[in-house]
Amino acid sequence: MHTLLLDDEDVDEYAVLADVIDAVEEAFGAFERGDTQMPVKSYIELPQYNGDFRSMPAYLDTGEWDAAGLKWVNVHPDNPAEYDLPTVLGTMIYSDPETAFPLAIMDGTTLTMKRTGAAAAVATDYLAVEDATSMGLVGAGVQSYTQLEAISEVRPIEEVVVADQDDERLEAFVDAxxxxxxxxxxxxxxxxxxxxxxxxxxxxxxxxxxxxxxDHTHVNAIGADAKGKHELTDALLEAATIVIDDHDQCTHSGEINVPYHEGRLTDEDIYGEIGELVVGSLSGRTDDTGITVFDSTGLAIQDVAAAHVVYDRARENDDGYAFDLVGVGDA
Structure with missing residues (x-):
């Protein structure tokens, strides 16, 4: 029995967005039903390097399949300029829940981008107008690409408007x-x-x-992933129907974290969690719904769900580098 090593190209190829969107939606449903285990994301702060590490373990059972894994990820903003490395580097360990055997070690950076786009697509499918054909992006960095690609899987997007202060980054996105x-x-x-x-x-x-x-726009608030980050004004949040991915994470480090801790937003201002929409205990957009906001912090169950898709597809295609990580050979 061997462990598969899957690099960024493998993850990019096998994290087919339509399948990842379905898997992430199932993960949100399992979370709402209580069929997951997901300890709070833990942080190792490294101010001397202007960065941090984050540990994200999870297990989920959708009823049709179950999966477990751990993502070890960082945020080091100085990396691109000083070391020619990405700001975010992630590694995903994907394990068999029954035996704990490490089925795969895969690139977690591309996986993160894919599952984050997929989460926004799930929220968009429940909260955006049915005939949405236009999409805006504030920020033209790497995450903007999978946002567009994933959301265009659930809505017939035709027109795209991108706002970014970096002309070179903006031009690259438009050209793409x-x-x-x-x-x-x-x-x-x-x-x-x-x-x-x-x-x-x-x-x-x-x-x-x-x-x-x-007045009808659906907003996916993706950028806030740490305490103090805040992309949308309080007035916008107060005017919107707010859906979150997880209460603890969103109030700690999501888009609502600043106004929530300052008392300008309370639990009464939060419509619900995305899992409640998935299982049907709360309705999505109706004719009376105005602005909607999805506060996406990124859950470990999303990573595990995406890793499940990647591993299964890689196995089907006999791809990846198989190696004897734990010394059991062909046992």
């Missing part, structure tokens, strides 16, 4: 999708007046206000 969409750069307000908006910036001072979005 010019053949697939009517894509252009624009202001935050132009992006926000699309049917769907994803914000993917690391800011700590809000940059998207109430007047920057249309």
């Amino acid at each position: 999708y010019d053949d697939e969409f009517d894509v252009r750069g624009g202001s935050i307000s132009e992006a926000g007046h699309c049917d769907v908006l994803s914000t993917v910036t690391p800011v700590r001072e809000p940059i998207v206000g109430r007047d920057d979005v249309a």
Whole structure:
């Protein structure tokens, strides 16, 4: 019995977004039903290196399949400029829940981008208008790509407006999708007046206000992943129907963390968790729904669900590098 080593190209190939979206939706449902184990994300703070490590273990049982794994991931903002390395580097250990055998070790960076896009797609499917054809993006970094690719799986996106202060990054994004969409750069307000908006910036001072979005816009707030980060103004959050992925994580380090701890938002202002929409205990968008916001912090069950898809597809294609990690050979 061997462990599969799957690099970023393998993960990119086998994390087929349609399948990852389905798996992440199942994971949200399992979470709501209580069929998961997911300890709180733990942090190792490294201020001397302007970075941190995060440990994210999880187990889930969808009723049709179960899976377990651990993602070890970091955020080091100085990496690109100083070391020519990505800001985020992740490693995923995917294990057999029955025997604990390490089935695979795979790139967690690409996996994170895929599962984050998939989570936004699940929320968009429940909360955006059915005929959404336009999508805005605030931020043209690496996460913006999978946001567009995933959301276009659940809505017939035709027009894309991207707001970013970095002209080179903006041009690269437009060039990447010019053949697939009517894509252009624009202001935050132009992006926000699309049917769907994803914000993917690391800011700590809000940059998207109430007047920057249309009355029907669905917003995927992706950028806030640590205490103090905050992309949307309080006025926008107060005007919106807010759906979160997990109460503990969102109030600690999600989009709502700042106004929640300052008392401007309370539990009464949170409509519910995405899992409640998936299992049907809360309704998604109705004719009376206005602005919606999905506060996505990223859950370990999403990583495990995405890893399940990657591993199964790699095995089906007899791909990956198989090696004897724990010394059991062909046992």
